[in-house]
Amino acid sequence: MQLELRHLEAVQRIAEAGSLGRAAARLGVSQPALSAQLRRIERVTGGELFVRGRGGVEPTPLGEYVLSVARRVLGEMDALTAGARAAAPHPTLRLGCILLVLVDRLFGHLETELPGHEIDISTERSAVTLTRMLGAGKYDAILYGEGADHDTPLPDGVAARTLIPKEPAFVRLSAAHPLAGQEQIELADLAGETWTTLTDDDDGCPEAVLEACRRAGFAPKLRYRIDDRKMRWEMIAAGRAVSVCQPTSPHAEGTVLRPLAGDPLTGRIRLAWNRAAVTERRAGRLYRAAARAYLDSIPNNTSYQAWWESRPELHPVLD
Structure with missing residues (x-):
């Protein structure tokens, strides 16, 4: 499996929500489906991206690195999409x-x-x-x-x-x-x-x-x-x-x-x-x-x- 934009978005939403349950609701998927997707992403990245903490899930050092890249890539894709649409005549x-x-x-x-x-x-x-x-x-x-x-x-x-x-x-x-x-x-x-x-x-x-x-x-x-x-x-x-x-x-x-x-x-x-x-x-x-x-x-x-x-x-x- 190769990482795709949807995988990066899932990682970002989990970090923003602070829990798999809330992230799943915002993404419109079930919590078991999101948990399974996270496990597949972690196999590709080579380690755990989140650990359970007092207030929910928290990113590991590897998770922080993947998050920083995910935010940059998703931001650039959003800018590309928005810029292309703004340049269109109508x-x-x-x-x-x-x-x-x-x-x-x-x-x-x-x-x-x-x-x-x-x-x-x-x-x-x-x-x-x-x-x-x-x-x-x-x-x-x-x-x-x-x-x-x-x-x-x-x-x-x-x-x-x-x-x-x-x-x-x-x-x-x-x-x-x-x-x-x-x-x-x-x-x-x-x-x-x-x-x-x-x-x-x-x-x-x-x-x-x-x-x-x-x-x-x-x-x-x-x-x-x-x-x-x-x-x-x-x-x-x-x-x-x-x-x-x-x-x-x-x-x-x-x-x-x-x-x-x-x-x-x-x-x-x-x-x-x-x-x-x-x-x-x-x-x-x-x-x-x-x-x-x-x-x-x-x-x-x-x-x-x-x-x-x-x-x-x-x-x-x-x-």
């Missing part, structure tokens, strides 16, 4: 997104802002996955959300711009719920509810929910982790759970979306791009397309529209 824009509401309305605005450009849009469940793939050159730009006090680490060579600096979380609950008729809901009044969330939240939002509920005097009972938006909303409509949602979320039959009194949970939306692959001018056009898509979604919720219009300092700059 390179395909590869955009990665979390399942934000604005993505539903983004396509038309991208066609307006980037006419004649081919655009490849993919969605991911994880902000960490998005940033890792951006750093690896698999995306040119990403759109993602994060809790207001959470900073998702960005790779070297990446620029970022905040699209929406503050967005309050609303709660979605069944239209038959006793609190559904209220204009706003106190978080403490949801203490006895069962909650549902996405299957993979590493954007700081789960921690923010736990902290906000703690301040409200209770620990939320999380029972369901569901990826599919429609399935989550059907479960909520049936009265089996409640969930925090973006305030721009569209109407879902059998549910209502209500603000939380005092905005105890907020988040933000950001755009990040690889500077070697996306020019400042192109990044500006992408920002405008995303901003207009967000603005289009605000009328979904009249109570949020009033909140938004009273805070012009939060509005994206479109000139």
Whole structure:
């Protein structure tokens, strides 16, 4: 066996994650498969690359050497890919997104802002996955959300711009719920509810929910982790759970979306791009397309529209 780029990436991810389990999750493989791959890599390099330590796995002296070479080689390959794409006359824009509401309305605005450009849009469940793939050159730009006090680490060579600096979380609950008729809901009044969330939240939002509920005097009972938006909303409509949602979320039959009194949970939306692959001018056009898509979604919720219009300092700059 000869070492390939994927082997070097695996070694780098294990070192970054500090454990085989976390590295396997980030690489999208099982832990046994990654362990077997590491053993094959170690046979080629001639010795152990990692040893188990107090906080997880730590590189051996041989591992440190292989890591230094891996980082240099992977960095040069990323630079080669990005440079070649930037030199192309009309390179395909590869955009990665979390399942934000604005993505539903983004396509038309991208066609307006980037006419004649081919655009490849993919969605991911994880902000960490998005940033890792951006750093690896698999995306040119990403759109993602994060809790207001959470900073998702960005790779070297990446620029970022905040699209929406503050967005309050609303709660979605069944239209038959006793609190559904209220204009706003106190978080403490949801203490006895069962909650549902996405299957993979590493954007700081789960921690923010736990902290906000703690301040409200209770620990939320999380029972369901569901990826599919429609399935989550059907479960909520049936009265089996409640969930925090973006305030721009569209109407879902059998549910209502209500603000939380005092905005105890907020988040933000950001755009990040690889500077070697996306020019400042192109990044500006992408920002405008995303901003207009967000603005289009605000009328979904009249109570949020009033909140938004009273805070012009939060509005994206479109000139």
